[in-house]
Amino acid sequence: MRRIPSILAVLSVLLLAGCATKTRSDALTTTLNAYGSTLRWGDFQSAAQFIDPALRAAHPLNALDLARYQQVRVTEYDNGAGPVPTGDFDVQQTAQISLVNIHTQSERTVVDHQTWHYDEKTKHWWLTSGLPDITQD
Template sequence: MQRWGTERLDMRKWLNLLAVLLLALMVVAPAGAQGKRKKGSQLEAMQLAYATAIRWGEFEEAWQLVDPAYRNAHPMTELAFERYKQVEISGYTDKNSSLSEDGNVLRNVELRVINKHTMAERTLRYREEWRWDPEAKRWWLAVGLPDLWDGE
């Protein structure tokens, strides 16, 4: 037969244990969420820096935000950079973003491009793919600069 006092003591121990566990969870959960928020804000900052560089014709600066593995596999020549000087980007609009199966962020962008020689403006779509590098703890653009000439 159990006495009333010990049952109450056991209940108090369980409540104390539950309170400690909840407190620990409250301390640990925001740390994980903060890491995701920080990663998200880093992505936004990288995308803004890239969009700004493209918008203002700073293609060499934008190239520095491209994944080094991609840059090594697809080096840009001086001539390629000179070709970008023949156009002006009059609009850079983020249309939508999504998450790929491998965790990369896909962003569809609409670019308005003006040929400086003919002053003709055209619109094209471009898909950015952003990859998180856990070693460098930063985002990289996993694809190269936009092809403004459709492969010509």
């Protein structure tokens, strides 16, 4: 009879941990979908809002970056196999982004290696790798 309260306590802790993991997973899915949609529309300025606030403050988008992003149109965003956990609060995702230069009409694809971190305090996933480097060949 003494074991039943102990077993119930352990099950309760596991259930709460599972709920936290489900909430974190749902938030990741929502965040990655919103980020992908934002990039598909080519709205790099709004996509910058997904970057960790401390990183965004330390490295704000400058006029040259914004001008580069305005010279391309996103034609495809493919996040491949999706996010891969690298820790309890971190995931990595590799996306291929097809871009067309609006002046030359030439198309190319860049590979974007994304790193995302979950902030337990704000219950929010933040992009820690920055916006895609569209200058790569």
